[in-house]
Amino acid sequence: MTMVQALNSALDVMLARDPDILIFGEDVGYFGGVFRVTDGLQQKYGAPRCFDAPIAEGGIIATAIGMGAYGLRPVVEIQFADYILPAFDQLASEAARLRYRSNGEFWAPITVRAPYGGGIFGGQTHSQSPEALFAHVCGLKTVIPSNPFDAKGLLIAAIECDDPVIFLEPKRLYHGPFDGHPEQATRSWAGHPAAEVPEGYYNVPLGAAAIVRSGHDATVLAYGTMVHVALAGIAESGIDAELIDLRSLVPLDIDTIMASVQKTGRCVILHEASRFGGFGAELSALVQERCFYHLESPILRVTGWDTPYPHAFEWDYFPGPARLAAALRRVMED
Amino acid sequence: MARKPASASPPASATLHPPVPQRHGAKVEEMLEFYRQMVLIRRFEERAGQLYGLGLIGGFCHLYIGQEAVVVGMQSAITPGKDSVITGYRDHGHMLALGIDPNVVMAELTGRAAGISRGKGGSMHMFSVEHGFFGGHGIVGAQVSLGTGLAFKHKYAGDGGVCLAYFGDGASNQGQVYECFNMAELWKLPIIYVIENNQYAMGASINRASAEDQLYRRGESFRIPGIQVDGMDVLAVRGAATAALEWVRGGKGPIILEMKTYRYRGHSMSDPAKYRSKEEVQSMKDNRDPIDHLKAELLDHGVTEDQLRVIDKDIRALVTKSAEFAEQSPEPDVSELYTDVLVGQY
Ligand SMILES: Cc1ncc(C[n+]2csc(CCOP(=O)(O)OP(=O)(O)O)c2C)c(N)n1
Ligand SMILES: [Mg+2]
Numbered sequence: 001m002t003m004v005q006a007l008n009s010a011l012d013v014m015l016a017r018d019p020d021i022l023i024f025g026e027d028v029g030y031f032g033g034v035f036r037v038t039d040g041l042q043q044k045y046g047a048p049r050c051f052d053a054p055i056a057e058g059g060i061i062a063t064a065i066g067m068g069a070y071g072l073r074p075v076v077e078i079q080f081a082d083y084i085l086p087a088f089d090q091l092a093s094e095a096a097r098l099r100y101r102s103n104g105e106f107w108a109p110i111t112v113r114a115p116y117g118g119g120i121f122g123g124q125t126h127s128q129s130p131e132a133l134f135a136h137v138c139g140l141k142t143v144i145p146s147n148p149f150d151a152k153g154l155l156i157a158a159i160e161c162d163d164p165v166i167f168l169e170p171k172r173l174y175h176g177p178f179d180g181h182p183e184q185a186t187r188s189w190a191g192h193p194a195a196e197v198p199e200g201y202y203n204v205p206l207g208a209a210a211i212v213r214s215g216h217d218a219t220v221l222a223y224g225t226m227v228h229v230a231l232a233g234i235a236e237s238g239i240d241a242e243l244i245d246l247r248s249l250v251p252l253d254i255d256t257i258m259a260s261v262q263k264t265g266r267c268v269i270l271h272e273a274s275r276f277g278g279f280g281a282e283l284s285a286l287v288q289e290r291c292f293y294h295l296e297s298p299i300l301r302v303t304g305w306d307t308p309y310p311h312a313f314e315w316d317y318f319p320g321p322a323r324l325a326a327a328l329r330r331v332m333e334d
Numbered sequence: 335m336a337r338k339p340a341s342a343s344p345p346a347s348a349t350l351h352p353p354v355p356q357r358h359g360a361k362v363e364e365m366l367e368f369y370r371q372m373v374l375i376r377r378f379e380e381r382a383g384q385l386y387g388l389g390l391i392g393g394f395c396h397l398y399i400g401q402e403a404v405v406v407g408m409q410s411a412i413t414p415g416k417d418s419v420i421t422g423y424r425d426h427g428h429m430l431a432l433g434i435d436p437n438v439v440m441a442e443l444t445g446r447a448a449g450i451s452r453g454k455g456g457s458m459h460m461f462s463v464e465h466g467f468f469g470g471h472g473i474v475g476a477q478v479s480l481g482t483g484l485a486f487k488h489k490y491a492g493d494g495g496v497c498l499a500y501f502g503d504g505a506s507n508q509g510q511v512y513e514c515f516n517m518a519e520l521w522k523l524p525i526i527y528v529i530e531n532n533q534y535a536m537g538a539s540i541n542r543a544s545a546e547d548q549l550y551r552r553g554e555s556f557r558i559p560g561i562q563v564d565g566m567d568v569l570a571v572r573g574a575a576t577a578a579l580e581w582v583r584g585g586k587g588p589i590i591l592e593m594k595t596y597r598y599r600g601h602s603m604s605d606p607a608k609y610r611s612k613e614e615v616q617s618m619k620d621n622r623d624p625i626d627h628l629k630a631e632l633l634d635h636g637v638t639e640d641q642l643r644v645i646d647k648d649i650r651a652l653v654t655k656s657a658e659f660a661e662q663s664p665e666p667d668v669s670e671l672y673t674d675v676l677v678g679q680y
């Protein structure tokens with residue numbers, strides 16, 4: 001399955017299992033979603049369970065929180081992660097805080113799916129990676145898959161989770177892996193081991209990272225599209241690096257990260273979002289706090305630049321494999 | 335003190351309305367200019383579509399084809415530079431109708447250094463201080479509120495200017511629109527909210543997304559008057575613009591013009607068009623086309639086919655030149671990546 005099909009399958013499986021689950025968002029019902037993730041679900045489950053909402057992100061997420069607090073389990077789609085911001089107040093002030101301030105009596109078991117990230121020439125309003133904004137808000141979980149198998153399993157886990165989950169989908173990976181080489185022909189998921197996706201129910205627990213490549217000399221931390229870029233960058237560097245796909249940022253699998261960095265003594269963090277105050281800063285601080293005496297070189301970050309996502313310069317902005325390879329060589333010099 | 339008893343019938347609506355607008359009685363010269371501008375927008379957009387197909391334009395690109403009469407009729411009534419204009423991402427037509435050079439618009443679409451935003455904004459994000467054009471905005475609905483702020487400045491400065499804030503039927507469901515409607519009426523701001531109701535927001539037809547689909551009534555609870563206009567008839571649009579401008583310039587506060595229009599092409603360049611029938615689109619093109627409409631009227635007024643052909647030819651040349659310009663201009667220098675993030679260096 002492609003990632004789009006895997007996500008669709010997760011929604012399909014969950015709609016069938018639990019009548020309290022419903023899906024809504026802009027163009028998700030009749031039209032099947034601009035990226036086709038909800039294709040066919042309205043036909044199969046009917047409009048009461050998969051329906052269109054007007055363009056009103058604040059209202060969409062706020063009503064989902066209300067539905068969630070009263071026992072439903074809504075899965076909403078925000079068409080692009082860039083459009084979540086009108087609903088940020090609802091997420092930060094309501095969804096994230098309801099459990100705490102009601103002393104555990106109410107909570108919002110909602111899942112907010114949103115395609116994120118660049119590499120599709122979307123310019124500044126269709127390319128951003130806002131994960132750090134959500135990871136910073138206590139009371140939210142933030143999950144980012146990097147392949148079809150995980151996408152389905154993590155989405156099911158997110159829907160089943162009683163906390164609000166921000167589920168960011170790397171749109172550049174919807175139809176195939178992308179390793180940061182735009183000049184090469186686009187690849188499809190066909191034949192990729194992680195494209196073997198079971199039809200039925202399974203989940204991938206939130207908070208468990210995956211070791212995508214084991215290695216001895218350095219640890220690379222990545223998620224989403226950057227997992228594939230990291231594989232290419234590691235190959236180009238010729239360095240025997242271990243690659244960890246975080247899969248979920250909150251909760252974070254710090255044990256897997258620590259075990260790896262304590263083994264390798266070096267760490268490079270890769271993300272597409274801009275650098276200053278990005279999630280890499282948190283990772284870097286955690287690794288430093290917990291692995292300081294194992295570190296043999298400074299932790300490096302390879303990230304998007306501290307600018308809005310430009311319309312021109314897509315590939316100058318996008319942190320590609322060459323930049324990761326250069327960082328790996330640098331950490332090996334110390 | 336006892337409460338006053340409720341009156342038997344609710345008070346009548348306090349919304350005041352301008353007189354019903356008259357279709358603009360244009361002279362032939364003026365009609366020819368409208369024709370020229372509409373054809374310019376149409377040919378420009380067709381060419382942009384081709385450049386997109388050739389891979390010269392990347393990402394998102396929303397064409398204005400079918401809606402030309404709205405912008406041409408509205409903007410013929412304002413003074414560029416004195417009045418301000420703001421819109422969403424479907425913005426090429428708004429710029430051309432303000433007299434902005436097609437070359438720098440096309441070069442922005444192709445992401446080149448000579449583009450009006452030096453390649454950093456792209457199709458959806460273009461601006462021109464000189465022409466009072468405040469963008470080009472990718473976030474649906476944002477321009478409505480930004481425009482309300484522009485109108486505030488006109489009033490504060492007493493410069494006699496008016497803001498035209500354009501937005502779609504889909505955008506009219508964003509919450510921030512109503513926050514600003516209230517402020518605009520409360521503060522009697524000089525703004526015309528132009529709703530370009532092309533009946534679809536991406537794949538969502540208006541009646542699947544809007545409880546009140548008569549969008550000119552969307553200001554009623556704020557006492558903002560609204561007028562529904564045939565947005566496929568440039569002279570009807572111009573007539574409504576004149577009436578609305580008189581109202582707003584007279585200090586009576588904001589007004590809503592709902593333009594009933596239609597987009598011929600997909601929402602953006604990647605649109606499977608499964609949400610409406612080919613027949614529906616074809617029937618609009620055949621029966622309601624704003625350019626055909628005006629052309630017929632011009633011929634009735636004694637203008638010859640030859641005269642129109644000259645205009646068509648000039649426009650084609652202009653558009654071809656803009657495409658060549660956009661293809662030949664160099665890409666921006668990477669050092670531009672870090673300019674204009676903040677004042678000075680970040
Ligand atoms: C806040 C926000 N939500 C969603 C989108 C995605 N989006 C872009 S255009 C559009 C449809 C808007 O329709 P309408 O306002 O009718 O304008 P039209 O495209 O018809 O000109 C949507 C949903 C966006 N750009 N911004
Ligand atoms: Mg519309």
